[in-house]
Amino acid sequence: MNYYNEIKQELVNNEIYKKVKDYSKNRSDLTTYYNVGKLLNEAGKNYGKGIIKEYSIKLSKEIDKKYSYRTLFRMRQFYNLFSNEKVSALPTQLTWSHYCELLVLNDINKINYYIKIVEEQNLSYRNLRNKIKNKEYERLDDKTKDKLITKEKPKVNDFIKNPILIRNSYNYEKISESILKKLILEDLDNFLTELGDGFTYIKSEYKIKIGSDYNYIDLLLFNYIYNCFVVVELKVTVLKKEHIGQIQVYMNYIDKNIKSIYQDKTIGIIICKKGNSFVLEYSSDNRIYETVYKLGSEV
Numbered sequence: 001m002n003y004y005n006e007i008k009q010e011l012v013n014n015e016i017y018k019k020v021k022d023y024s025k026n027r028s029d030l031t032t033y034y035n036v037g038k039l040l041n042e043a044g045k046n047y048g049k050g051i052i053k054e055y056s057i058k059l060s061k062e063i064d065k066k067y068s069y070r071t072l073f074r075m076r077q078f079y080n081l082f083s084n085e086k087v088s089a090l091p092t093q094l095t096w097s098h099y100c101e102l103l104v105l106n107d108i109n110k111i112n113y114y115i116k117i118v119e120e121q122n123l124s125y126r127n128l129r130n131k132i133k134n135k136e137y138e139r140l141d142d143k144t145k146d147k148l149i150t151k152e153k154p155k156v157n158d159f160i161k162n163p164i165l166i167r168n169s170y171n172y173e174k175i176s177e178s179i180l181k182k183l184i185l186e187d188l189d190n191f192l193t194e195l196g197d198g199f200t201y202i203k204s205e206y207k208i209k210i211g212s213d214y215n216y217i218d219l220l221l222f223n224y225i226y227n228c229f230v231v232v233e234l235k236v237t238v239l240k241k242e243h244i245g246q247i248q249v250y251m252n253y254i255d256k257n258i259k260s261i262y263q264d265k266t267i268g269i270i271i272c273k274k275g276n277s278f279v280l281e282y283s284s285d286n287r288i289y290e291t292v293y294k295l296g297s298e299v
Contacts, residue, residue, distance in 0.1 A: 003043035004055055010036050011063055027092045030099075034090065037079025040072060052076065077103045084108070094118055097125035101132060109149055110137045116148075120197070134165055156226040156267055159196030163294035164271060166191065171297065177234050180293070181218060184234075195269070198225030208253050217250050228264040229254045232271065239276035239290055244283050251287065 014032035017025070043051045052072050059067040078099055082090045098118060102111050114137065118128055137145075139161040147154055167187045172179055184191045185204060192199045199221050206220040219232035231250045235243055247268040254266045268288040275292050 001042075003039050003046075003051075004058065007036050007039050007043075007055060008059060008063065010039070011059065011067065015063070026095050029096050030090065030092055033075045033096060034079050034082065036072070037075040037077070038083070040076040041079055044076070074100055074103055081111070091115060091119055093122075095125060098128055101125055101128050105132070109145065113137050113140075113145075113148055121193075136161065139163065156196070156198075156223055156228065156230075157269075157289045160269065160289060160291050161194045161196075162275075162291040164191070164194045164291055166194075166293050166295055168295040168297060172295075175236050175295065177218070177236055180234050180236060183295075184219070192221075195221075195230075198223045199230065200224060202229075208250065208257075210249065210253060215250070220254075223267075226264060227262075229259060229266040231266060231268045233268070235270060235272040237272065238274040239270060239272045239279050241279050243270055243272070244279060244285070244288060247288060248285055251285075 010032050014028055017028045040052060040055070043055070053069050056067060056069040056072050059072075081103065094115065102114060105111050105114075114128060114132065117123065117131070117136075121127075123131070140159065141162065144154065144158040146152075147158060166180070166183050167190065168183060169186060172183075181204060188201055192201065200223070202220040202222055204219050206217040208215050208217065217231055218234045221230040221232060222228070223230055231247055231254060233243065233247050233250070247270055251266040251268045259266060265287060268285075270288065270290045271293050272290065273292065275290055280288070280290055
């Protein structure tokens with residue numbers, strides 16, 4: 001079999017197809033590169049690893065310079081990745097640029113996670129690159145990662161990142177709760193994404209009256225997937241037992257006065273400077289979750 005001629009014909013046909021059928025060129029790209037990857041894999045078995053370099057030199061001269069050694073190597077990786085049963089079926093919603101970002105990862109579970117969120121959130125490859133750079137997958141709880149593998153139904157807290165990344169737009173050196181809240185509200189879309197799926201914003205400094213006193217919830221959210229209100233409290237210190245008591249009062253208030261009978265019980269999220277697993281361990285309320293924040297100039 002003349003592998004080179006087969007590969008060249010696949011690539012030439014794809015170049016012609018893209019000029020005529022622009023609306024479906026992404027599907028054509030992915031199919032072509034998968035087929036080329038398969039041929040490169042077979043050619044390598046027969047002629048050795050050096051065959052990719054040999055073919056890249058010829059293809060760059062005869063078709064286009066973009067068919068470099070690196071590009072052909074990625075095509076072979078692409079084929080090997082999706083011929084593996086552990087990886088999701090090839091989604092054509094992702095572009096070749098998306099896959100080039102994913103092919104540098106060496107963890108199949110991580111790749112499947114990022115494929116899933118690109119599909120769900122309609123992310124550009126640049127957005128995907130940022131999520132990989134910010135180690136979004138690594139910031140998930142180990143139990144959540146296991147659920148992704150076993151495809152167990154997730155809970156509302158499963159995709160809360162730890163730490164949560166918050167952009168420090170003004171490079172504040174001293175952070176108060178009001179400043180932390182300001183930074184969150186200025187980059188609200190990113191903050192809601194860091195919490196996970198389905199979170200929507202209702203109000204900051206949400207006023208409630210308990211007895212004769214007014215109290216203010218730092219952030220009140222709603223999760224439309226899990227059909228529940230979410231009370232968020234911000235703390236620029238280590239998590240303390242009194243923080244648990246405070247957020248419990250706020251959650252119970254929302255359940256009694258705001259929540260309808262068709263909605264699930266309110267959950268609470270405490271975002272603090274430093275966690276304290278012992279405080280949560282001895283809390284009887286399993287609706288309360290804790291994570292820490294991390295400030296950065298880029299998110």
